[in-house]
Amino acid sequence: MVKVIFLDRDGVINKCAKEHEYITQWENFEFLENVPKAIKLLTDAKYKIVVISNQRGIARGVMTKNEVDELHKRVNEYLNSKDTNIDLFLYCPHEIGECNCRKPGIGLFLAAEKLFNVDKSHSYMIGDSDSDIAAGHNFGVKTIFIGDYNNLADICCKSLYEAVQIILGIGRCV
Ligand SMILES: [Zn+2]
Numbered sequence: 001m002v003k004v005i006f007l008d009r010d011g012v013i014n015k016c017a018k019e020h021e022y023i024t025q026w027e028n029f030e031f032l033e034n035v036p037k038a039i040k041l042l043t044d045a046k047y048k049i050v051v052i053s054n055q056r057g058i059a060r061g062v063m064t065k066n067e068v069d070e071l072h073k074r075v076n077e078y079l080n081s082k083d084t085n086i087d088l089f090l091y092c093p094h095e096i097g098e099c100n101c102r103k104p105g106i107g108l109f110l111a112a113e114k115l116f117n118v119d120k121s122h123s124y125m126i127g128d129s130d131s132d133i134a135a136g137h138n139f140g141v142k143t144i145f146i147g148d149y150n151n152l153a154d155i156c157c158k159s160l161y162e163a164v165q166i167i168l169g170i171g172r173c174v
Pocket residue numbers: 092093094098099100101102
């Protein structure tokens with residue numbers, strides 16, 4: 001079995017786009033502080049990293065799947081240069097209410113489960129929105145909220161780096 005860290009993308013790994021805008025290319029992709037370092041700590045500790053994000057901009061015609069795939073490739077090229085890696089990028093390209101993969105649905109988690117024998121009791125969903133936390137709960141992993149406070153999350157903290165410290169037992173919960 002493998003321990004998996006499921007990560008939301010925008011607002012957890014990289015800075016969010018402005019409201020009603022989407023991150024569509026590498027040039028607009030900005031890692032949040034210490035994120036590559038946080039991901040390396042996790043991969044060094046033998047966690048698999050699976051990004052699960054809602055990318056409704058595809059359904060809305062704002063961006064294409066090819067652009068999203070190309071962006072994710074660039075993200076991994078950068079992480080590879082830092083000696084780490086995201087194992088899998090999964091995203092929902094659909095409109096609201098049209099599928100079971102848009103979070104808080106768990107379709108993408110089930111897709112990941114086909115590839116990895118997920119050890120749910122040692123796996124986490126980390127996100128910055130209610131739908132991330134709900135999705136993690138629905139799938140049955142522990143949840144970490146990045147932001148001020150979320151009453152449904154198991155743990156709340158300020159950044160992915162801080163979350164990783166807590167997961168690895170090298171930091172303290174706020
Ligand atoms: Zn979907």
